[in-house]
Amino acid sequence: MKLIEKIVYFKPSFTLRIIAGLIAFALIMAACLLAGVIDASSNGLAKRDEAWAARGIEQGAKVYYTYCAGCHGADGRGIDGKGPAVSSQTFLGKVDENGVQVTASERMKDLKWQGSVQQYIEAVTASGIPPSGAFDEIHAQWSNRYGGPLRDDEIKNVATFIMNWAKAPITDGTIINAPKPGAGAAPKATAVPLTAAQEAGKQVYLKAGCTACHSIKGLAGGGAIGPNLTNVATNAEAHLKDPTYKGAAKTATEYIHESVVDPAKYVVPQCPSGPCLAGVMPATFGTSLKPDEITQLVDYLMTLK
Numbered sequence: 001m002k003l004i005e006k007i008v009y010f011k012p013s014f015t016l017r018i019i020a021g022l023i024a025f026a027l028i029m030a031a032c033l034l035a036g037v038i039d040a041s042s043n044g045l046a047k048r049d050e051a052w053a054a055r056g057i058e059q060g061a062k063v064y065y066t067y068c069a070g071c072h073g074a075d076g077r078g079i080d081g082k083g084p085a086v087s088s089q090t091f092l093g094k095v096d097e098n099g100v101q102v103t104a105s106e107r108m109k110d111l112k113w114q115g116s117v118q119q120y121i122e123a124v125t126a127s128g129i130p131p132s133g134a135f136d137e138i139h140a141q142w143s144n145r146y147g148g149p150l151r152d153d154e155i156k157n158v159a160t161f162i163m164n165w166a167k168a169p170i171t172d173g174t175i176i177n178a179p180k181p182g183a184g185a186a187p188k189a190t191a192v193p194l195t196a197a198q199e200a201g202k203q204v205y206l207k208a209g210c211t212a213c214h215s216i217k218g219l220a221g222g223g224a225i226g227p228n229l230t231n232v233a234t235n236a237e238a239h240l241k242d243p244t245y246k247g248a249a250k251t252a253t254e255y256i257h258e259s260v261v262d263p264a265k266y267v268v269p270q271c272p273s274g275p276c277l278a279g280v281m282p283a284t285f286g287t288s289l290k291p292d293e294i295t296q297l298v299d300y301l302m303t304l305k
Contacts, residue, residue, distance in 0.1 A: 053160070060161030063154050065273070070224035071137050074274040076165055078176030080230045081217025082137045082272070085176050086162050089169035092117055097167065110180055117166070121159040125150070134179045136220055194303065201300025204293045208285065215272070216304060224272035226281060232256065233305045239266060257298045261286035 065074070068086075073079050076087025085091055094103035105117050113120050126143035142148040143155060150158075194202065205211075206219075215222030217230040227235075236252035239245055247265035249255035258265050263281040270276060289297070 056157045060157035063158040079272045084178035087165040088175045092166040095166045198300045201296035204297040227268045233302045
């Protein structure tokens with residue numbers, strides 16, 4: 001009984017309490033260290049790295065579709081007259097699932113770039129690139145260090161997002177590759193002069209606000225909401241053969257006319273910034289434009305082959 005009382009009413013000295021506290025702290029730290037070792041040995045750190053990388057890709061996608069897709073395309077194939085492909089094997093090369101480069105980037109070889117593809121993307125995104133004459137748009141300086149809207153982490157994230165395409169880069173003929181160094185400044189073929197009616201149609205195109213959504217190579221500015229019209233006359237022939245086309249046009253001229261006055265007849269599947277959406281193009285041009293203006297506009301668009 002006296003032993004129990006001694007245990008219950010035992011009052012350790014200050015020194016003993018300090019020693020006990022230190023021992024308890026050491027035991028807790030040892031337990032945390034052991035838990036960390038166990039976590040690392042079970043690939044816990046690797047899993048967290050993967051989750052962090054996935055978050056970076058997700059954040060980079062938001063940056064890309066806000067600032068980059070308008071010139072490089074929603075799927076990175078490039079847009080004629082606006083910007084080159086950034087999802088092609090020519091540009092990215094190819095990496096395996098572990099991120100190891102298995103095919104070198106032809107573009108980096110052409111440029112004699114000594115760093116990685118990701119470093120090139122980060123550098124160009126941040127500081128822009130001198131105009132080559134191959135594209136109507138000049139690559140902006142997106143970094144806030146040069147007056148742009150993007151932080152360094154956002155630039156790194158968008159580069160990581162673009163590099164994610166390197167696991168399955170595009171290799172088909174639908175991409176718009178950047179010209180070889182120096183080729184963009186080479187003399188270009190003289191354009192065929194427009195007739196008076198076609199020139200009038202061009203002015204209708206500009207004054208009617210078409211550039212808010214559409215782009216044409218050689219015309220400064222232009223949007224990426226609607227289809228690129230650089231080759232609209234040629235593309236019209238292909239659209240007429242599309243099984244999903246339900247309009248009444250039989251020729252490319254009729255198709256373009258129909259697209260102006262009744263755009264809901266056929267919605268092109270792909271636009272520069274993503275899938276084309278029905279109802280975006282106004283259906284009022286048939287009344288807001290005079291019949292001869294529509295004819296002139298169609299004549300002008302038929303020169304774009």
